[in-house]
Amino acid sequence: MTRLPYLKLVLATLALGTVISVVMLQVDWFGDAAATAAGPIDTLMEFTIVISSFVFAIVCVALGYALVKWRVKPGDEGDGLPIHGNTRLEIIWTLIPTAIVLFAAGYSWVVMNDIEDKQPDAMTVNVYSQQFAWTFGYPEAGNKWSEGEFHVPVDQQVIFKMHAQDVIHSFWVPEWRIKKDNVPGITTEAVITPNEVGTYQLICTELCGAGHATMRAIVVVEPREDYEKWLAGLDGEVPEDLLLTADQAIELQKQLQGTEQGIDSSGVDETSAENVDQS
Numbered sequence: 001m002t003r004l005p006y007l008k009l010v011l012a013t014l015a016l017g018t019v020i021s022v023v024m025l026q027v028d029w030f031g032d033a034a035a036t037a038a039g040p041i042d043t044l045m046e047f048t049i050v051i052s053s054f055v056f057a058i059v060c061v062a063l064g065y066a067l068v069k070w071r072v073k074p075g076d077e078g079d080g081l082p083i084h085g086n087t088r089l090e091i092i093w094t095l096i097p098t099a100i101v102l103f104a105a106g107y108s109w110v111v112m113n114d115i116e117d118k119q120p121d122a123m124t125v126n127v128y129s130q131q132f133a134w135t136f137g138y139p140e141a142g143n144k145w146s147e148g149e150f151h152v153p154v155d156q157q158v159i160f161k162m163h164a165q166d167v168i169h170s171f172w173v174p175e176w177r178i179k180k181d182n183v184p185g186i187t188t189e190a191v192i193t194p195n196e197v198g199t200y201q202l203i204c205t206e207l208c209g210a211g212h213a214t215m216r217a218i219v220v221v222e223p224r225e226d227y228e229k230w231l232a233g234l235d236g237e238v239p240e241d242l243l244l245t246a247d248q249a250i251e252l253q254k255q256l257q258g259t260e261q262g263i264d265s266s267g268v269d270e271t272s273a274e275n276v277d278q279s
């Protein structure tokens with residue numbers, strides 16, 4: 001068996017990996033950025049794209065070389081040589097990907113940890129999701145309530161507390177990058193600092209039923225004075241039933257069913273909701 005031309009293969013892999021990386025990094029994958037998390041997340045993503053490009057290049061070069069070098073000769077109808085494996089190769093191709101994955105996991109951990117570092121002056125917004133609408137509560141402002149639209153001050157860290165009234169929904173403002181599931185029975189959290197004034201769109205990214213595609217809300221990031229003005233103009237507080245815990249909601253539903261007016265349209269499945277872990 002001929003020895004492999006290692007140097008040429010390595011150089012070809014580096015060249016192809018570089019070309020793929022450069023092409024892939026030209027694409028504007030993420031769109032506009034409007035939160036402090038966007039920079040580190042985009043850099044992490046670009047790092048992953050470069051690593052993946054080189055892994056892809058290794059596969060392409062090895063495959064291409066094998067196709068050309070060991071192509072079957074015309075008229076050769078024989079079986080290939082029996083190959084017994086190569087322990088050294090198998091150790092290498094296990095260890096290197098393991099190291100890459102562990103490094104990427106550590107890097108992601110650091111980025112996430114930074115993003116979720118809560119500031120003492122962070123404000124809280126409750127996000128309520130149900131088929132097929134978003135509503136928002138401001139617990140630090142008398143639990144004021146807004147339907148289908150929410151405002152936040154620019155350069156202010158916001159802790160969004162996610163609640164789901166029926167099925168799983170997912171909170172995503174593309175310009176903020178962070179995406180978080182809203183899960184019935186538990187409260188999930190997203191920590192975001194919007195840093196660009198503007199109007200954005202909140203999109204549900206968890207297929208939640210027939211109206212899923214329309215489940216959107218308007219997001220307004222504005223200077224603090226404008227935000228205060230908008231907040232002061234809100235009338236109405238978060239309705240009682242949105243504040244219930246899962247257990248309380250089930251209890252209420254049972255009572256209503258006892259009086260023959262079950263909450264048919266709520267989407268809450270009593271049998272499965274009973275198993276919800278209340279944490």
Ligand SMILES: [Cu+2]
Pocket residue numbers: 169170204205206207208209212213215
């Ligand atoms: Cu949805």
